[in-house]
Amino acid sequence: MNRKPFLLLVICMGFLTGCWDRVELNDISIVTGLAVDKGKEMKYKLTVEIVNASQFSKSQMGGEASPAITYSLEGNSVSELVHKMNIGITRRLIFSHTRVLYIGEEVAKEGVLEFLDYLDRSGQFRNDFNIVITQGEKAEVFTKITYPVQKVPSLKMHKQTQSFIEEWGGDPGVRLTDFISAVTSLGRNPVAAAIKLKGDPKKGSSSENNQSLDIESLVEMNGMAVFQDDKLVGFLDLTDTRNYYWTQELKNTSLSVPCAKQDEAKSRDQLFNDLRVTETYTQLKVDLKSGRPVLKVKITGETRIEATQCPDDITKIETYNKFEKQTNEFVANEIQKTIEKVQEEYGADIFGFGEVFNRQHHKEYKKVEKNWDEVFAQAEVEVESDLHLRRSGIRAKSFISEIPKQD
Amino acid sequence: MKNILVEKLSLWQLFILIFIFEIGSAAVVSTGNDAKQDAWIALGVAMIFGLGIGLFFHFLLSRAPGKNLFEIFQLCLGKWMGGALIIMYILYFIYIASRVLRDFCELITSFIFEQTPVEFVAITMVVVIIYMLYLGIEVMGRTSEIFIPYFFSFIIIIGIAVFISGEMEFTNLLPILGEGIKPVVKAVFPQLLTFPFGELIAFTLIIPYTSEFKKSKKIILLAVFASGLILIYNAILQIATLGVQMRARSNFPLLSSAREISLLEFIERVDLIVVFIVMYGIIIKVGVFFYGALKGLELLSKRPYRMHVVPLGAIITFLSVKISDNFAEHIEEGLIVVPMFLHIPFQFILPLLILPILLWKTKKSKEGRE
Numbered sequence: 002m003n004r005k006p007f008l009l010l011v012i013c014m015g016f017l018t019g020c021w022d023r024v025e026l027n028d029i030s031i032v033t034g035l036a037v038d039k040g041k042e043m044k045y046k047l048t049v050e051i052v053n054a055s056q057f058s059k060s061q062m063g064g065e066a067s068p069a070i071t072y073s074l075e076g077n078s079v080s081e082l083v084h085k086m087n088i089g090i091t092r093r094l095i096f097s098h099t100r101v102l103y104i105g106e107e108v109a110k111e112g113v114l115e116f117l118d119y120l121d122r123s124g125q126f127r128n129d130f131n132i133v134i135t136q137g138e139k140a141e142v143f144t145k146i147t148y149p150v151q152k153v154p155s156l157k158m159h160k161q162t163q164s165f166i167e168e169w170g171g172d173p174g175v176r177l178t179d180f181i182s183a184v185t186s187l188g189r190n191p192v193a194a195a196i197k198l199k200g201d202p203k204k205g206s207s208s209e210n211n212q213s214l215d216i217e218s219l220v221e222m223n224g225m226a227v228f229q230d231d232k233l234v235g236f237l238d239l240t241d242t243r244n245y246y247w248t249q250e251l252k253n254t255s256l257s258v259p260c261a262k263q264d265e266a267k268s269r270d271q272l273f274n275d276l277r278v279t280e281t282y283t284q285l286k287v288d289l290k291s292g293r294p295v296l297k298v299k300i301t302g303e304t305r306i307e308a309t310q311c312p313d314d315i316t317k318i319e320t321y322n323k324f325e326k327q328t329n330e331f332v333a334n335e336i337q338k339t340i341e342k343v344q345e346e347y348g349a350d351i352f353g354f355g356e357v358f359n360r361q362h363h364k365e366y367k368k369v370e371k372n373w374d375e376v377f378a379q380a381e382v383e384v385e386s387d388l389h390l391r392r393s394g395i396r397a398k399s400f401i402s403e404i405p406k407q408d
Numbered sequence: 409m410k411n412i413l414v415e416k417l418s419l420w421q422l423f424i425l426i427f428i429f430e431i432g433s434a435a436v437v438s439t440g441n442d443a444k445q446d447a448w449i450a451l452g453v454a455m456i457f458g459l460g461i462g463l464f465f466h467f468l469l470s471r472a473p474g475k476n477l478f479e480i481f482q483l484c485l486g487k488w489m490g491g492a493l494i495i496m497y498i499l500y501f502i503y504i505a506s507r508v509l510r511d512f513c514e515l516i517t518s519f520i521f522e523q524t525p526v527e528f529v530a531i532t533m534v535v536v537i538i539y540m541l542y543l544g545i546e547v548m549g550r551t552s553e554i555f556i557p558y559f560f561s562f563i564i565i566i567g568i569a570v571f572i573s574g575e576m577e578f579t580n581l582l583p584i585l586g587e588g589i590k591p592v593v594k595a596v597f598p599q600l601l602t603f604p605f606g607e608l609i610a611f612t613l614i615i616p617y618t619s620e621f622k623k624s625k626k627i628i629l630l631a632v633f634a635s636g637l638i639l640i641y642n643a644i645l646q647i648a649t650l651g652v653q654m655r656a657r658s659n660f661p662l663l664s665s666a667r668e669i670s671l672l673e674f675i676e677r678v679d680l681i682v683v684f685i686v687m688y689g690i691i692i693k694v695g696v697f698f699y700g701a702l703k704g705l706e707l708l709s710k711r712p713y714r715m716h717v718v719p720l721g722a723i724i725t726f727l728s729v730k731i732s733d734n735f736a737e738h739i740e741e742g743l744i745v746v747p748m749f750l751h752i753p754f755q756f757i758l759p760l761l762i763l764p765i766l767l768w769k770t771k772k773s774k775e776g777r778e
Contacts, residue, residue: 021524124519127677128668178654185653360579363586 030054030092033069034155036103036140037116040075045108045116047082048073048141049094052153067208068152071144079116080123096125100159102132102177104193105140112232114184121181128178131162134226134233136197143196146205146220158220162194165222170251171239173225184231187370188355192245195236197223229349229374237343244339247283248298248352254278256304258331260311260324274324275308278388287358287380289365294376296354298336298384304328306393312402315393329386337384348378417618421549423631424556426611429696430458430635432689433511434604435563435642436682437739438661443595444652445581448643450595455636457596458605461755462628465612468759471770473621477612477759478707484765491708493758498704500754501610502720505697506727507742509533512690513728514735515660520683530725533687537695538721541702542714545614548695555688562681563638566666567645569678575668576648599743602751604639605632609755610700659735698724 034050051070072089076082086094102120120126135143144154151157162172173192183191198220204210205218224242227235237245243254257273281302288295306315306324313320343351355373359366369376417425440447440454472480478497482490513529521529540548570576585592611628618624642662646655649665658664666679701720702713709716732738 021528022521124522129670178650182651182654359586360582363583 024093024095028093029095030090031098032094032096033098033153034101034103034144034158035079035096035099036105036135036144037079037108038105038140039107039111039113043075044077044113045079045082046073046075046141047079048103048144049083049086049090050144050153050155051090051094068147069144069154071141073141078119080119083119096123097127099126099130099155101155102130103135103140103143103196104132105135106137106233108140109134109193109226109228109233112230114231117177117181120177126177128176130177131159131172131194132175132177132180133158133162133194133196136195136223136236138198138202142198142202143220146198146202146218147208147210148216148219149211152208152211154220158196161220162222166246167253168255170243170246170254171222171224173242173246174250183351183353184228186353186356187373188350188357188359188366189353190230190349190351190374191228192351193226193228194242195223195226196220227343227347227349227351229347234347234349237339240335241339241342244336245343245351247281247300247336248285248340249283251281251283252279254281255307256328256331258324258328260309260313260327272310274306274311274327276304276324276328276390277307278302278304281388285352285354285357287354287361289362290381293380294354294358294362294365294369295381295383296340296352296377298340298382300332300336300384300386300388302388304388304390306390309393309399310401311399314398314402316397321390325388325390328388328390332386332388333384336386337382340382340384344378344380344382348374350374350377354380415544415546415617417545417549417614419618419620419623419627421546421553422615422618422624423627423634424552425549425614425692425696426608426628426631427635427638428552428556428559428689428692429607429611430604430632431563431638431642431685432604432693433508433686434639435689436515436660436662436686437511438646438655438658439603439639440595440600440643441656442599443591444587444656445583445647446585446592447595447647447655448581448640449585450592450600451636451639451643453592454596454600454605455632455639457601458608458632458636459629461601461605461608462632463625465608465759466615466625466628468763468766469612469615470621470625471766474616476614476616476703477609478704480766481762482707484762484769494704494708497754498701500750501697501701501704502724502727503731503750504607504610504746505694505701506724506731507738507746508690508693508697509724509728510731510738512686514738515663515683515686518659518735519663519679527725527729530728533690533694534721534725537691537698538717540691541695541698541721542717544714545617545699548692548699552692559685559688562685563642566662566669566678566682567641569669569671569675570645570649570665573668573670575665575670576645577651578648580648580651581644598747598752602747602755603742604635606751606755608632609759610696612759613700613703614696659739694724 030051031054032049033052036048038046040046048071053066053069072086074082074085074088076085083094146154148154148157151160166172166174172194175193180191180193183189198218200218202218210217222239224236224238225245226233227237247254256276256278258276259271260274261272279302281300284299286297286299288297309315313323340352343349350373354377355366440450443450468480472483475483478494481493484490485493509530512533513526516529517524517526540551615624646661646665649668650658650661655661663679663682666682669678670676698720702716705716706713732741
């Protein structure tokens with residue numbers, strides 16, 4: 002009897018199947034959100050948000066069970082808690098589809114972000130989830146606010162920031178590696194998105210929240226959090242966040258630029274041009290002026306008129322030039338204000354001017370590297386905006402300029 | 409010694425073997441970290457030295473045509489002294505083969521199979537290598553001929569894919585030579601010089617068996633040059649994607665860079681093609697060192713090397729697991745102890761010492777003939 006083929010088969014079975022680390026689909030639960038709060042007795046309180054996958058299969062669209070489950074535990078390290086979650090949950094947790102990491106304000110303020118090492122080190126987490134700092138409420142609350150279109154809270158949050166960045170840009174677009182390299186870099190301080198809750202947290206956690214038109218509780222974007230090294234020092238509002246993101250990698254945004262000269266009048270009495278900015282590109286530079294660094298921002302891009310409230314005749318070249326000039330002044334002023342605000346209030350270089358300085362003038366940077374933030378806070382800022390107004394939608398003259406004037 | 413098979417490698421196969429051998433593990437573990445953002449410059453400098461090293465080894469072999477390094481040892485130092493030296497080299501090759509194997513096992517167990525015992529990964533790999541070497545070095549050459557298109561195109565594709573995903577920031581490469589030439593020199597000597605370029609020493613046992621020895625010089629230079637270019641490309645890719653600090657903190661930077669690939673939010677998680685590159689690179693690298701050790705045993709025992717394949721494979725597997733207790737030990741030994749105390753003596757000092765004797769001996773024999 003020839004036993005050779007049989008033996009070979011058995012040997013192959015041992016070597017060719019990768020079944021040592023197999024994970025069956027019905028043994029796992031997919032985690033979409035993680036929330037880290039300060040614990041009462043121990044260092045952290047970790048909340049995981051797990052998708053209830055059966056709610057999404059067509060055959061069981063009952064709508065009775067909740068779209069996601071959350072569960073919290075307290076402990077001294079996130080990694081231990083992650084593996085301990087089965088105290089209350091049936092299946093093994095899989096983190097590769099994590100969408101949002103919520104960090105409580107308290108945790109961030111005390112600078113206990115050591116748990117990020119676990120996310121960085123473990124191969125399970127991809128580098129594609131949002132990092133948000135929660136304002137007002139504890140982080141865990143935000144994993145429990147459902148929404149009719151995207152029922153799972155973190156999926157909603159992720160989609161929301163993504164759309165927001167593409168449309169207007171009020172999110173710093175920070176990912177884990179960005180955050181960590183900003184923490185370790187001397188020439189840059191980290192930022193993270195900030196969110197707040199509108200409405201009653203209790204009501205949001207029930208799927209009844211999805212049944213009314215005026216949603217009773219909703220998670221809103223609220224600008225961004227500014228860090229000094231690894232400690233949270235404050236927040237910036239949405240406009241400043243957009244301006245910050247403009248210095249980084251903003252692509253599209255919208256502006257309302259006053260078309261008459263900005264005078265004492267209140268903004269509600271003014272007339273505005275509504276401009277859509279597309280394809281913008283920003284260059285950061287640090288030049289030396291008599292030995293002192295000058296921070297330079299140069300913005301280029303295209304704009305188009307989406308609407309105008311002004312009576313000017315848009316068919317004329319002068320009007321285009323006038324609007325263009327107004328826009329550039331407006332944008333330069335906006336960005337300048339934001340940078341100066343950060344310089345005064347926080348003195349933390351979140352823009353990465355230090356890194357730019359290092360690349361341009363390595364030797365000079367080395368001298369001030371240790372106290373770069375102080376140098377940054379006192380440095381002069383120059384913003385140059387070079388946006389081009391290209392077109393004006395499907396109408397030429399605005400009807401506003403055609404309104405017959407009756408005196 | 410009549411039953412020993414004479415094997416022949418074609419020049420193209422030699423080129424591929426050297427190419428894959430050089431890239432194999434060097435592309436994956438972080439190399440040249442001392443030079444920070446100038447790691448790619450350091451690699452370029454090391455490559456130029458690598459060309460010199462290749463020339464040197466070829467010159468050594470050309471003095472005694474048809475003889476491999478071990479036979480040259482015996483020629484120069486006689487049976488006993490030469491034999492002792494060969495035994496040392498055999499141990500060196502076995503040790504390096506197990507180190508390289510361990511590199512791969514660490515990668516697999518920390519990235520993909522977290523629960524799988526490291527022994528199992530090692531055994532699986534060695535079984536393949538044993539099978540390949542049992543059939544002979546020619547088989548290794550031919551297998552590489554089949555795999556080279558994938559190997560090469562995957563490396564190139566990773567870079568392009570990361571670039572298209574918009575994850576590369578070439579400003580990470582600045583400032584160029586900001587700290588002057590010093591860090592580059594520090595990275596080149598001794599680390600980059602010995603690994604991967606000095607490791608060409610293992611090829612002194614293969615080059616004599618190429619079909620056209622005279623043309624092999626050009627091939628060696630070409631292969632070292634091509635692999636150097638790929639390594640530079642790789643270093644630029646890693647630094648631009650991860651940044652200097654992140655690269656230095658990554659155990660396997662190429663894998664970490666490949667994780668950033670996200671094309672059209674659809675083609676993601678392609679880091680496994682890096683594992684393919686590493687896997688094939690490691691097979692060749694372990695295979696070549698393994699073959700070196702086998703050739704030594706063949707010469708000493710006067711029996712065909714195929715007899716030694718299985719026992720030696722078992723030893724390499726065992727060693728690769730036992731060689732160090734943990735990853736830190738493995739890497740620190742690899743960066744500090746091994747280059748200073750193993751690579752430099754075995755790759756440079758001993759061949760350099762043997763050179764005058766060889767020149768003297770060959771001169772004498774030539775004169776004798778005349």
